[in-house]
């Protein structure tokens with residue numbers, strides 16, 4: 001019994017310690033703000049919504065259930081992946097929501113119409129080049145709380161918490177290079 005408790009304690013400590021090494025800690029978005037994020041992005045039926053760092057999957061599950069979208073949640077923490085998959089099943093949207101146990105920096109974003117971020121300034125910065133390279137022109141990026149470095153938002157909404165929700169659109173023209181140069185420039 002005592003050994004069991006000690007093992008559980010050690011595993012929990014490792015799990016918490018490992019979580020602290022991530023670029024973004026888990027902090028769920030409240031339900032009202034989830035709706036506002038999806039509404040700002042104007043998610044339509046059949047569109048693919050990708051949440052990078054999806055936590056318990058609430059954003060992609062809501063996108064599928066309320067708006068008829070296809071959801072892809074990317075999450076690095078296996079415990080939350082299991083939780084999100086279970087919730088997607090219970091919500092009856094398992095055929096339209098995929099929760100992938102994956103590092104978001106290695107996820108394939110080519111099919112996304114909308115990418116949702118609730119991460120950190122560092123994570124947003126690291127993702128900028130990838131977003132520009134992989135998303136098609138016209139795809140939308142919604143970032144809750146943290147803006148993208150050097151990008152001008154199309155719109156700024158407000159979450160229930162009062163914090164901003166930034167909407168960006170991948171440009172149709174080669175202006176995209178300007179953003180890319182800027183992102184690369186900031187790294188050096």
Ligand SMILES: C[S@@+](CC[C@H](N)C(=O)[O-])C[C@H]1O[C@@H](n2cnc3c(N)ncnc32)[C@H](O)[C@@H]1O
Nearest residue numbers: 022026027028029053054055075076103104118
């Ligand atoms: C602030 S929470 C947001 C959760 C969810 N998107 C929401 O709005 O409720 C950030 C999430 O990103 C995940 N995360 C951090 N680094 C990651 C990485 N490299 N790849 C995938 N997920 C990551 C964390 O485990 C955490 O669940």
